[in-house]
Amino acid sequence: MKKIEGKITKRGPESWELLNYLGESIRIQGSIYKIRKMKGFSFVLLRTKRDIIQCIAGEELQLPMEECCVELLAQVVEENRSKRGFELHILEVQVLSTPAEESPIVINQKLVDTSLENLLDYRPITLRNEKQRAIFRLQAGICKGFREFLAGQGFTEIHTPKIVQAGAEGGANIFKLEYFGQQAYLAQSPQFYKQMMVGVMERVYEIAPVFRAEKHDTSRHLNEYTSVDLEMGYIQSYEEIMEMETAMLRFTMEHLQAYYQNALELLNVKLPAINGIPAISFREAKEKVAKAYQRPVKDWEDFEPEEEKLLYELIYRETGCEFVFVTKYPSSKRPFYAMDSVEDARVTESFDLLFRGLEITTGGQRIHDYHMQLEKMQSRGMNVDLFESYLMMHKYGMPPHGGLGLGLERFTAKLLGFENVRYATLFPRDINRLVP
Amino acid sequence: MKKIEGKITKRGPESWELLNYLGESIRIQGSIYKIRKMKGFSFVLLRTKRDIIQCIAGEELQLPMEECCVELLAQVVEENRSKRGFELHILEVQVLSTPAEESPIVINQKLVDTSLENLLDYRPITLRNEKQRAIFRLQAGICKGFREFLAGQGFTEIHTPKIVQAGAEGGANIFKLEYFGQQAYLAQSPQFYKQMMVGVMERVYEIAPVFRAEKHDTSRHLNEYTSVDLEMGYIQSYEEIMEMETAMLRFTMEHLQAYYQNALELLNVKLPAINGIPAISFREAKEKVAKAYQRPVKDWEDFEPEEEKLLYELIYRETGCEFVFVTKYPSSKRPFYAMDSVEDARVTESFDLLFRGLEITTGGQRIHDYHMQLEKMQSRGMNVDLFESYLMMHKYGMPPHGGLGLGLERFTAKLLGFENVRYATLFPRDINRLVP
Incomplete structure (x- = not known):
């Protein structure tokens, strides 16, 4: 018979602990909130349970679509221009799940730009903003x-x-x-x-x-x-x-x-x-x-x-x-x-x-x-x-x-x-x- | 215009703080849970928000009926025979409210000795046990x-x-x-x-x-x-x-x-x-x-x-x-x-x-x-x-x-x-x- 010990598996630090890992490579899970392609690299925003974390992906990386759930292997790099004082340099992307469709409502801007009625009709999605x-x-x-x-x-x-x-x-x-x-x-x-x-x-x-x-x-x-x-x-x-x-x-x-x-x-x-x-x-x-x-x-x-x-x-x-x-x-x-x-x-x-x-x-x-x-x-x-x-x-x-x-x-x-x-x-x- | 400052009025210590008041006179509120008349004095159990407190009342004191709500002026006296290490010697009793009738169910014994149905029918009272x-x-x-x-x-x-x-x-x-x-x-x-x-x-x-x-x-x-x-x-x-x-x-x-x-x-x-x-x-x-x-x-x-x-x-x-x-x-x-x-x-x-x-x-x-x-x-x-x-x-x-x-x-x-x-x-x- 198996025994459940009551051990909590942590596959990496929480987003609010990341500043303690400067220079280190860590694993972190979350949703791809937003991808912004730049010349030679992409800005990727990762939505974790409490925070949105800014990440950088080199162009050699294949990035999945927004709202994919992923596990990243990434390096925590000091970055003073980032509000949190660091950003993640993505080393590997493991896709855990992929949406069937793109969201019909844009949720990854500052505001969800829609009527109150729409906001509420699409609550399961708009709440992700x-x-x-x-x-x-x-x-x-x-x-x-x-x-x-x-x-x-x-x-x-x-x-x-x-x-x-x-x-x-x-x-x-x-x-x-x-x-x-x-x-x-x-x-x-x-x-x-x-x-x-x-x-x-x-x-x-x-x-x-x-x-x-x-x-x-x-x-x-x-x-x-x-x-x-x-x-x-x-x-x-x-x-x-x-x-x-x-x-x-x-x-x-x-x-x-x-x-x-x-x-x-x-x-x-x-x-x-x-x-x-x-x-x-x-x-x-x-x-x-x-x-x-x-x-x-x-x-x-x-x-x-x-x-x-x-x-x-x-x-x-x-x-x-x-x-x-x-x-x-x-x-x-x-x-x-x-x-x-x-x-x-x-x-x-x-x-x-x-x-x-x-x-x-x-x-x-x-x-x-x-x-x-x-x-x-x-x-x-x-x-x-x-x-x-x-x-x-x-x-x-x-x-x-x-x-x-x-x-x-x-x-x-x-x-x-x-x-x-x-x-x-x-x-x-x-x-x-x-x-x- | 009156201003509500957000001050919490405490008219006396909480029951769990009483051991810090040994020898002192304090004010305490509660319900008269049980009165047991002895020769020359009475044992009074006071039901406070968390504890039942043992009190002693001299025969000169007029005691109200059980389930009266009272404020007591009482002295905290060390008493090793009491489970809590003290008892209250009642100096004054101020009655705050009096029941219209005595409870039809005895609630102040160790157990409420009645059927489950009665226990639930009289829940507002039996829960006081x-x-x-x-x-x-x-x-x-x-x-x-x-x-x-x-x-x-x-x-x-x-x-x-x-x-x-x-x-x-x-x-x-x-x-x-x-x-x-x-x-x-x-x-x-x-x-x-x-x-x-x-x-x-x-x-x-x-x-x-x-x-x-x-x-x-x-x-x-x-x-x-x-x-x-x-x-x-x-x-x-x-x-x-x-x-x-x-x-x-x-x-x-x-x-x-x-x-x-x-x-x-x-x-x-x-x-x-x-x-x-x-x-x-x-x-x-x-x-x-x-x-x-x-x-x-x-x-x-x-x-x-x-x-x-x-x-x-x-x-x-x-x-x-x-x-x-x-x-x-x-x-x-x-x-x-x-x-x-x-x-x-x-x-x-x-x-x-x-x-x-x-x-x-x-x-x-x-x-x-x-x-x-x-x-x-x-x-x-x-x-x-x-x-x-x-x-x-x-x-x-x-x-x-x-x-x-x-x-x-x-x-x-x-x-x-x-x-x-x-x-x-x-x-x-x-x-x-x-x-x-």
Whole structure:
């Protein structure tokens, strides 16, 4: 019987280790990203898992077509004109696989010069573009930053079900499915479960898909997105949740700055400084925008997207901060589990976080008292019997608690300066798109 | 305008820091897990986010009911008879919340003494039991171990859609939903997407929910579970994937050993030694079991669960290893993207990993050549037009690659010695269960 030892085969150095091999011959794998023929030699760009590496091939070498996968034997040569300080002189090319056809879309220029629709239709190919894939390297870095921060703050990662019996956010924006003869839904958020888990572990988080059957066809809506959810017990006020989010965002920006320089440079990203984030109540924000732009307030219960942008402009001008917390949203616009304010029951102990004019987070303190929760549900005409397992936690004791959900794709998009959230979504799902 | 500075309020030390506060008075929050009245004083167990802390309350103190959430002012006193080397002498109790009712299930004994059905029906409460919640601390530790290992090996985390147009595994075991007038499905695995991403980033992984509409009502099936998926390019053989998994499991066991001692002790877990994992071909495994137990082989294409257990017993007796890789499964039983063996096209370059007699992983090398993939699909009578966006990656060039999927709950269950995977699932979904 064979024994698998758990040995990792490395057939050569990683691209980021190459500077340590100056003068040496090494083996390296990758795709032929681009060939540019010159007089007597060719420039070859090799796409490896993290970097695009500049190589030189003499004219005696037979070069395979672009998007071939190859193993090169090459010498690492110091080259100050190259951004990385070296280039590879190719000695041998071994072809590992050959495409059946040339790509119908040019992917090896600085930008993939095509419509958003084409970009998404050809996602398996267009993502191979250096800048396109850097977006998702950074997105992975954001998740890594969040996770490291949260682990350091005593949060435990959880995995909660996405097929559920009742929606947390209510309303019609919920996908239905048949579940062995029962009606079931796709979870709009892990809300109920993360609250339950606060009663168990005090601090929990989850980074996972959520589903919204919204019919909006806008630049900021997706029907499936990745939600970064956290929930924490023993808070004295919803402000502690905002403090936690501010610290998490600051930590994560520092994490990107420290470990993702290549991707940041490539995408020309200027990370926002987070020294502190201004907080303004919903009512004050409405008044502020109305006054500054002489727009009479039409709706005292909600923001229009335009107002969020104007608020951002005002706050940025005043404070230099690109984030703003808007607090104390009207109770009528918040879900049944939101804690109303003691001083004014028409508003909730809640907040949204806007980043560069777009809402990226909704959060707040939740009701922990059983009777208070029952009362609020009844006052909304809800059938409490449908929520028996949710209310179980309140009935048998819960700490004061709250939390938030952050849309990963929206945050990534705004961070990278995209006007459409789809640019920051690997394989977007919207009202018109189900493939790839 | 208020400014949120990003300051984390700590109202006292964490439970795991208390030994540094011997002799001092501290503030600590938690739930009253258990009160045991003695003569002249009470033992109080406080449930904090990670630990249960032993406290002493003098009879002058008014103690609230169990499952109240409290903040204690208490002195940290050295106590050698306590497992942690200290106990808390309670000076003041501030009640933060009070349950509406006493729990109908006793949760503060060593075990929650009830049926599996009750345990799951009352999940929000029964998870508060010290041992119950330790299961999911360890599960979070397993994910943390996997992630750290994979990051170190150059894997990038991805987030792929769960609402899809076509199932990766085929068959009837797929949940349907209506998606804005189109027929859609819930992803049985991220197979297509992780392969596409190998063409982009070479090594990728995802830990996310997958959905199987299987009607099996067994101790090892769930209709929604957490799949740990990885996929890697530039492999020379499927054995490299087995090597990677072996190294990942070893790293993760060491990670648990180093950072999760409390949970391991509490659950009395003996982590398996992973010096190497034996590998045996499907055919040899069948013959071996048939011979040793004098069971004639009825089905040369698949294992019965009983055979998997017998194989484990044999291998364990021979090698002392609790894992075994079974390789080269029949082509007829593997999906259309599996690479057939060059020496024998009736078998595939694939493997399962069995742990303590249960299949926890399926993996293998995938077809990367466009024409080979087309041919295999056509030979199975598949309509290739339905797979246009999947086949795009093959058409425009893919490296040799492969990967695996590991069932997180199955692995956790077997690691902790549970006979039923539901014990290691936070909120299980099965053919009869959709709540909580």
